[in-house]
Amino acid sequence: MGEVRFMISEAAKQVHVEAHVLRYWEDELDLKIGRTEMGHRYYTEDDIQLFRCIQKLKDEGVMLKDLKPMIHELTIAKEKLTEPKENAKLPANVTSTDITKKEVDSADVIPITQLEQVRNLIGDVLTEVVTENNKTLETNISKKVTQDVLREVDFLFQANERQEEEHYRKLDTLIRQQQTIRKEAVKDTPLTRLRKILT
Template identity: 25%
Template structure:
């Protein structure tokens, strides 16, 4: 399964960050974003996570240089993930944990957003179903009532008049 990449326009849409801001962050934070044959930026999922993290740290009021430091930590964590993990608790790096925790927070926020979306969808769905069922039932009931009346002999019900003859 090939990794998916996003163009800067998509990223801008998804993360609600202006395109020039994305370019600015790339320069100021020295992010290395892939380019395709034509030179267009290709953002990977990992890049998206990084950007989310960056925005969070920004909201916290962290400086560009501070964010740079934090990112270095995250990179280290991901590098060491490849290597066999035989370190016990004593040798475990706190920065590693911190970076991981930050990632988890980002992921969780994403999940929370997802949850919210699901809730909205269910709301709409419930409303829809309710409305539709009511309507259908109403129509059938109406029809049946009229039909029954008709059956009982009333030839001149308003419906038959209305329908014509």
């Protein structure tokens, strides 16, 4: 029985996006999506799982350009996992004659399907991408907060300068008024009044 294939509309429903979004991701991330004999796209379970991971990362704020190198590494790892078993190599110190059927049958082997391996690999890649994205976000937030604090301090400093300038302007006005009042008071002495009367 062959693998299950989904047309683009079915795949889009499973990922909860529009069909054009899948085509856009395919182009932007250089994804190799299968084609039918008629040239129509078809998607496998692995493709849909990958698109779900991309959607989750995008929801967390990861940019497609940041995902592209990770997807490339993931594709290479997936191809290595899906290589035929006869291409698999034994460790350097073990030859094929060293392993007998009985030893293989009696060994405690935990079966891991290719899908589980791909999921584990995707999980590792996602962890790495999220960690890098968090560092970038931390740097960006730190810069933004620093800029905002500096702008606020500058605004407060200018406001304080304006307030001091206004204070000194009022003080200067009061001093000038006092000087004018004193000059008027000196002009109004009894001797000055007597002179005004006599003249």
